[in-house]
Amino acid sequence: MQSYTIELLAKIREKAPLIHNITNFVVMNSSANILLATGASPVMAHCLAEMEEMTSLADALVLNVGTLQEDWLESMICAAKTANSRGIPVILDPVGAGATTFRTEAIQKILQHCSVSVLRGNCSEVFSIGSSAIKTKGVDSSLSFSDQMVATAKAMALEKKCILAISGEEDCITDGAKTYRVRNGQPIMTKVTGIGCGLSAVTAAFCAVAEGKLVEATAAAFGFYGLCGDLAVKVSDKPGSFQVAFIDALYSTGAEDIMRSLKVTEV
């Protein structure tokens, strides 16, 4: 996985894929900076009047339902249909799924009307989509990596026909056939807003240059992102200066770091 991660990262930095984000107000700025530091080109746009044209310029699409409102949902579905017709990856971040009926139904609607490549969230968010049994409180995660979790994720990935990419203390990425476990990443990453949402954006950047090998690209994105957290926490373990160091790490982490410290394994 090291070599493949290095290859994809090099492609991002060379080609600067354009990532169209329809994302929440809280993280628009941080997601843009995270994409720029990684090497991709971000564009944030949500107005229905320009959706088709904007998504037509993009190499991947990110849909993020934080701070959602009704008219944005319509734009998301329009953009996703355009992405589907062009065959570019669609990453859906179900922020706060399960917290309110409006969010849960919005996500269901997107999944019904469009083909989503990767569903990226924490465990409770992702599972609340498949099972109404799990109610999330806000956007915090509450479940951890285990055999049972992997089994549930694989079943749900096959049912939903998309990759599940579940963030947690250890991450789980699966399309039902192949499954990866990622042990990079740091707890302090949950103390900075937008770090999770930024991972959805970086996953889009990796998928944009992956030529269809999306489950591998998603695992590579998670490994790279967590590794940047591992490197940044050595600079600072406090959230303000950690965030700065994390952006720096996304920009400067290279082949050597990845060869030495990437912790992504197929399970």
Added chain:
Amino acid sequence: MQSYTIELLAKIREKAPLIHNITNFVVMNSSANILLATGASPVMAHCLAEMEEMTSLADALVLNVGTLQEDWLESMICAAKTANSRGIPVILDPVGAGATTFRTEAIQKILQHCSVSVLRGNCSEVFSIGSSAIKTKGVDSSLSFSDQMVATAKAMALEKKCILAISGEEDCITDGAKTYRVRNGQPIMTKVTGIGCGLSAVTAAFCAVAEGKLVEATAAAFGFYGLCGDLAVKVSDKPGSFQVAFIDALYSTGAEDIMRSLKVTEV
């Protein structure tokens, strides 16, 4: 006040109260990071379709009228009514009150239809609500701590049946009966956008764990917040690096710092 501040801060860090923010676009990211660094859990949501459910999950509510638009006002009132019916604290930040008729009337409407626990702003914003005589120019403060100011604030707190929490070179917190003066805080804090709005959010976090002792909790929040500014300015007195140091300080300031340097007195 030192011991009580330490007690409330410990409760925030232990319980991570969920703070529902309906706040302006400029500060959504910074308020979320400020709450996370302090130890609380932020959620930003404004869509009427999910207001009742979202506020029902929360431990406190923040309403902030910066970058206000009409449909958000409706959501604010719905959220505040839900908060009132559940008995959780409501903090209102009247950004730019007095600057335009639209803002002033929006604030009046909130105060008419809902019970606000704490009104947190600078002197000109807060007083422009009670008296049309004071016109603010944008969002800057123009009045300072004095006997006359305290007297006006006490009268207005009794009239409005809420705590007034007035930020300035020295802060004044009063419910009409008890009044606190806070001498922590630094001028550089006015050179970083969202620091004032962040204080409204941190006030909500302190009130969320205060079991009804809201005037004391508000004074504690102001003291803690200003103290973090005092500590951060020792790291840097320039606004970019000050902001980073301030977030770090919110995360790491503890009992010892509070015992040594909190400057909150009842007057």
Added chain:
Amino acid sequence: MQSYTIELLAKIREKAPLIHNITNFVVMNSSANILLATGASPVMAHCLAEMEEMTSLADALVLNVGTLQEDWLESMICAAKTANSRGIPVILDPVGAGATTFRTEAIQKILQHCSVSVLRGNCSEVFSIGSSAIKTKGVDSSLSFSDQMVATAKAMALEKKCILAISGEEDCITDGAKTYRVRNGQPIMTKVTGIGCGLSAVTAAFCAVAEGKLVEATAAAFGFYGLCGDLAVKVSDKPGSFQVAFIDALYSTGAEDIMRSLKVTEV
């Protein structure tokens, strides 16, 4: 140009001109911090119900069409008309012009209905307004400083009756009669979101105190801003810590730095 830049910067820091921004969601926070660090007072507001009153308080107006939606366009035109009637400068940042029909037409509509003082963007954005031949891909620049570029810019400035301020590796500012070339600035500035939009805001601050000498003030703003980038890159050449150092530089750069290192020449 050094002395004039120093003079305008001193006026900004003394008078703190109020800059009314109707700008995109991505950069609201960073533009506010950039203005505060420079010495100006930012206000972000977009609701039609308060436009006339808000612009009436301001010393300059910034219109930025990133993340545009239809109702905001109406507010922009209302604010610009108010600014025109009061004779305060209007800076238009045509983010993503040429990328979608919606953006291009929105910009045309603003230019038709209002008088714009300064059009500030990268080369492809600015030229896409005058010529449909140049299609931008997202918001990246693709053209560089040359005799041909200057000639095109001068012709377009005369035609549009406004100052063109074109950001690039070297910047070009012209009203058709006077033309300035700015060689301050660093490539890393394109790796932080909102740095370009922030320049539009700082241009507004310089124009606000320029008493009508807008082409000189715009050149001074560009020189000062690029110089702050030159100073910040000495602190860090990675985007996270560069951004922090850049804000610090906007706050602390003074007469000596400007005398020594400003690279603005009339061509």
